[in-house]
Amino acid sequence: MYDRSAKLAAKGVVIEYWLQRSRSLFTAVKGVDLEVRPGELLAIVGPSGCGKTTFLNAVDGLIPIAGGSLTLDGREITKPGRDRAMVFQQPGLLPWRTVLGNVVFGVEAQGSMSKGEAIARAKQQIELVGLKGFEDAYPLELSGGMQQRVNLARALLTDPEMLLLDEPFAALDAQTREMMQLELLKIWSQTRKTALFITHDIKEAIYLADRVIVFTRRPGRVKTVVDIDLSRPRDLRVKRDPQFLTYEDEIWESIQEELAVPAERLIAGVPAA
Amino acid sequence: MSIKEADRVLPVTTRESDSTRERRSVLRPSRIRLYEPLVIGTLSVVLALTVWQLVANARIWSVLFLPGPWDVAQAFVQLFQSDDIWLDIATSGEELAIGYGMAIVIGLLIGLLMGWYTRFQYALDPFVNFFYSTPRIVFIPIFILWLGIELQPKIAVIFLGAVFPIIINTMAGVRNTEAALLRVARSFGASDALTFRRVVLPGSVPFILTGFRLGIGHALTGLVVAEYIAAKHGVGQIIAIASQTFQTPKAFAGVVLIACTGMLLTTVLHRIENRFQSWRPQIK
Ligand SMILES: Nc1ncnc2c1ncn2[C@@H]1O[C@H](COP(=O)(O)OP(=O)(O)OP(=O)(O)O)[C@@H](O)[C@H]1O
């Protein structure tokens, strides 16, 4: 029953938000069952507002779960830890710190490295994400794609066992996004870290992941699991592979079913903004 | 011709200079643009002074009522030739330095605590609201009653004037820390102390310096009004006595002295603010 080989195991995870205005509990995620194997890159896709970010935040330990169990290496997740690092959708960089200063912020916060070591390694990491020469630039002087590289480098520098990525490339233009995907794959293939990747982009999910999980509409649950049997290393041509297109259709249809609900239910499900 | 057509889509204002259209890098202003604020500012001041001088020269009102800028300048020079002036400046300066210095230290401390600890804010909010919404100079008579007419009542009123804007702005700075940044810090397991020092405090600096700057205005108001009411020495006292004895140009000279002090301190703080903003791209 319980798979000891799983890195992350979610069993019947329920996550609720307390809505102060209406004084009621709001169930964002209801009964998520999934496992992430060591070294696996698992992608989660699903309709907007279905609870993907919410689930990822719980995995990072930023919000508590109301039911079920969520374990990393068999230990219950209760708070953020050094074994996980998040790449946020919004880069969340300190505007008054340079690229170098921002990249070291993660390890600085963890207190896991001496300053000298942190800086030396950060420089390598900056090179790895393709930002060499921009060490002393401030975030506001960088493009969106460059800011996301800093965000990624900050997480990678902490050398986590599990990388959590919340639509890290969503705000980027198509070309930059493809470049970043390529680079993420390159970095991932070098480190083989377990990774949980959230995205809206079905192609991105198939291109990057070993498995793609489709969430239902809110309250989110696992609807479909699709194993992606495309050989690695993958380059951009794989996106035209017939098998790739089959996966795309399958996942698209699965999501489509979740969107095809009566309009009044959609509206009722979304709390007033 | 294609060049002609390209010209046509250019904004009208750049038409004349098409042939010599200057090429510039983005965000690197031309020399003229750089000095423009200074030049225009100086010209407008000169213009205002000239008008003032002309109106005064017309002598519609006597010099006791409206001295011209030249009269004020002369009075200013005379003021600095008198023996008492340095004692007056030293007295006011000491009051200001102690009162404002205490306001900075205590205001910063209380503001940070109120911003960081919600319960501390709940506890102190009533008092801060009470004092901040009351003009602090109404306390001067009470301070004089309690503390006499030496330096202490002035220091007290300067302190009280400056401390609240500093508290309120510092608190706002802490409170305005971006939630996304706090989440990043928490996600990486930052301790409260580290989050405060590395995220909250640097982010609050612009607010804190704004508080300092607003505090200067309040401090000078407190200083001058307190000295008007009762003092042995001080620049406020010079102004009060000069106007009571119809030495109007001298009173104006005192006003200029106070104004210059305020502008000087504000400029210094602006410089410091800019230093802390070096990471912000200079978009004009
Ligand atoms: N802090 C919060 N307080 C209350 N409700 C929230 C909060 N954050 C999210 N929600 C609600 O929980 C549900 C899931 O939100 P979540 O951000 O996890 O969705 P998502 O799947 O990441 O969506 P998207 O793909 O658009 O990013 C939404 O209906 C949202 O309104």
Ligand SMILES: [Mg+2]
């Ligand atoms: Mg999301």
